[in-house]
Amino acid sequence: MMDSNTHIQKPCPTDYNLVKKSPHPFLCSSERHRQVSQLMREVLIYKRLQAHRRLIKMISYSWSADEIDGYVIFEYMRVGSLEAYLASDAVITQSQQLDWCLQATEGIAFLHSSGVIHGDIKPENMVLDDSMCVQIIDFSGSSIDDLPPLCLESTRYFLPRPEPACNVQTDIFALGSSIYHVMQRAPPFEELDIDEIEERYKRQDFPELINVFCGSIIAVCWR
Incomplete structure (x- = not known):
């Protein structure tokens, strides 16, 4: 268990109002699978929470059948953290x-x-x-x-x-x-x-x- 994740988050090339969260491309397959599992957890939670003014919006998501690749797309907050x-x-x-x-x-x-x-x-x-x-x-x-x-x-x-x-x-x-x-x-x-x-x-x-x-x-x- 880790105290943080190392997903890559970057603006979507087709829409800079969105950000794409995905596994780091240079990780081994087992580590990528772990990060996809975390993305799946995040999607599960967003489905429960739906919209709320203290949460950013989840736009879309996808992952591969073998669960070693995937992404979640969110709205992008320009001001930052x-x-x-x-x-x-x-x-x-x-x-x-x-x-x-x-x-x-x-x-x-x-x-x-x-x-x-x-x-x-x-x-x-x-x-x-x-x-x-x-x-x-x-x-x-x-x-x-x-x-x-x-x-x-x-x-x-x-x-x-x-x-x-x-x-x-x-x-x-x-x-x-x-x-x-x-x-x-x-x-x-x-x-x-x-x-x-x-x-x-x-x-x-x-x-x-x-x-x-x-x-x-x-x-x-x-x-």
């Missing part, structure tokens, strides 16, 4: 940051009400539409109903646990780290390596929140 925007030199108001946190929370609540656990919540997996509103992406490793997750959260968004299962609590923990990232414009413990972060999280030693806006909300998510 929330993570990249936070890291840019753009002027961002506190009101805008709060809106993004509320929008992310709304999207995750919708997923949970639909029987879906995202399993990799972070600003990298949120994009901004033309109205600068958050939309949640990447369900290729998500859990739905009784199906186990196909990936795990990145270290800064990962709730330490003995079993690599995802549930509402693990998504909420990741949401707390994402809110921290949005309000601070930097991820939790940005200066530390992942091994140190893992050890601190196991001790429930999280970043200081006294001067962090929304700190009390983040603290609840991290409990």
